[in-house]
Amino acid sequence: MKDTKEQNRHIYWNPYFGGFLLGILIIITFYITGRGLGASGAMKSSVVTIVDDVSHEHAEQSAYYSKFVSDDKSPMNNWIVFETLGVLIGAFISGGLAGRIGWRVQHSPKITRRRRLIFALIGGVLFGVGAQIARGCTSGAALSGMAVLSTGGFITMLAIFGTGYLFAYFFRKNWI
Amino acid sequence: MPISLEKIGFKTLKLKIMGPLIPNDIIPFEWNSIIAIVIGIFFGFILEASGFSSSRKLAGVFYGYDFAVLKVFFTAAIVSLIGLLYMDYLGYVDMSRLYVHPTYLWGAIIGGAVMGIGFVTGGFCPGTSLCAVAIGKIDAIVNVIGIMIGIFIFSELFTFFEPIYNGYFQGNITLMDSLDVNPYWFVFILTVVAILMFAASDLIRKRVKKVFY
Numbered sequence: 080m081k082d083t084k085e086q087n088r089h090i091y092w093n094p095y096f097g098g099f100l101l102g103i104l105i106i107i108t109f110y111i112t113g114r115g116l117g118a119s120g121a122m123k124s125s126v127v128t129i130v131d132d133v134s135h136e137h138a139e140q141s142a143y144y145s146k147f148v149s150d151d152k153s154p155m156n157n158w159i160v161f162e163t164l165g166v167l168i169g170a171f172i173s174g175g176l177a178g179r180i181g182w183r184v185q186h187s188p189k190i191t192r193r194r195r196l197i198f199a200l201i202g203g204v205l206f207g208v209g210a211q212i213a214r215g216c217t218s219g220a221a222l223s224g225m226a227v228l229s230t231g232g233f234i235t236m237l238a239i240f241g242t243g244y245l246f247a248y249f250f251r252k253n254w255i
Numbered sequence: 256m257p258i259s260l261e262k263i264g265f266k267t268l269k270l271k272i273m274g275p276l277i278p279n280d281i282i283p284f285e286w287n288s289i290i291a292i293v294i295g296i297f298f299g300f301i302l303e304a305s306g307f308s309s310s311r312k313l314a315g316v317f318y319g320y321d322f323a324v325l326k327v328f329f330t331a332a333i334v335s336l337i338g339l340l341y342m343d344y345l346g347y348v349d350m351s352r353l354y355v356h357p358t359y360l361w362g363a364i365i366g367g368a369v370m371g372i373g374f375v376t377g378g379f380c381p382g383t384s385l386c387a388v389a390i391g392k393i394d395a396i397v398n399v400i401g402i403m404i405g406i407f408i409f410s411e412l413f414t415f416f417e418p419i420y421n422g423y424f425q426g427n428i429t430l431m432d433s434l435d436v437n438p439y440w441f442v443f444i445l446t447v448v449a450i451l452m453f454a455a456s457d458l459i460r461k462r463v464k465k466v467f468y
Contacts (some may be wrong), residue, residue: 098329126410162292183392199397230356244368254466
């Protein structure tokens with residue numbers, strides 16, 4: 080047990096250091112591109128591309144997909160998609176340097192692997208729907224919104240964390 | 256009386272490079288995708304190194320055994336806010352040209368609430384689950400598939416969601432517009448609140464049963 084305790088404390092960066100660097104990165108991103116960071120946008124582009132490949136007609140007729148489909152440009156040719164490729168590379172480098180790479184399902188010892196995967200899927204579906212309703216996720220709407228004092232960004236941030244705390248009680252068995 | 260150069264016909268030379276660089280055509284648009292990948296690499300590295308590829312570390316913020324999310328998130332928000340306000344004040348960036356996330360009041364509230372439930376259910380948000388995918392977490396791969404299913408459901412049922420998606424639009428407003436606050440005072444107070452929250456989170460963490468992961 081003592082080993083794990085040591086590990087918990089030392090394997091990751093100090094959160095204030097990580098937060099400081101992330102803040103600097105947001106400043107640089109706004110300074111260069113005029114926009115903030117994002118993550119769910121790339122997944123939206125992927126879904127649009129898949130739907131467009133399966134049925135071009137359906138994508139053209141849908142009121143939502145049609146916003147992102149154009150004849151001369153693939154929905155994957157998008158700032159956020161390239162940024163997300165970078166996220167995968169960067170996280171892989173960091174995980175590789177710290178020796179954290181490996182196929183595993185991380186879950187509390189009190190729940191089964193299967194239960195963890197089911198809840199991970201449900202959580203993903205909810206996050207996908209929510210990120211579309213709010214036009215952005217924790218990075219795109221809340222964090223990047225807050226950096227420029229966007230009212231919507233602050234409201235989204237409060238709603239995410241507020242509801243998280245409200246519902247945490249019901250899911251406690253999965254985590255503690 | 257000192258004679259100002261401008262009064263005798265000289266124009267003061269301005270050598271400041273005004274940001275944002277790409278919208279102001281200082282960096283050509285073609286560099287956009289390369290810059291996107293480089294920024295993404297730093298983003299992914301910082302998130303992963305801060306421990307955001309671990310759902311159990313992330314979920315700790317809701318149960319009080321690990322407040323890394325709160326600390327990283329609010330430190331980043333405050334550093335970027337103070338930095339951008341300073342750069343605007345010193346004339347290095349024109350804040351009015353930065354993209355302000357638009358405010359659709361009920362979309363932000365309901366969308367945020369759905370994301371909050373998704374966060375505590377799945378233990379990831381999209382950016383962090385991508386980081387976890389990169390290091391091989393299978394639960395994160397399932398989570399990303401879930402997010403894509405969620406986007407698909409939203410798109411297919413778009414007519415149902417459209418009233419909240421497009422309604423209650425207030426423009427690309429900032430807190431200066433909606434609360435009529437002075438941005439400098441607001442950021443100062445936000446910083447004090449964040450420091451108090453950090454201190455409180457350390458006290459809470461000491462009283463909560465440790466969780467090892």
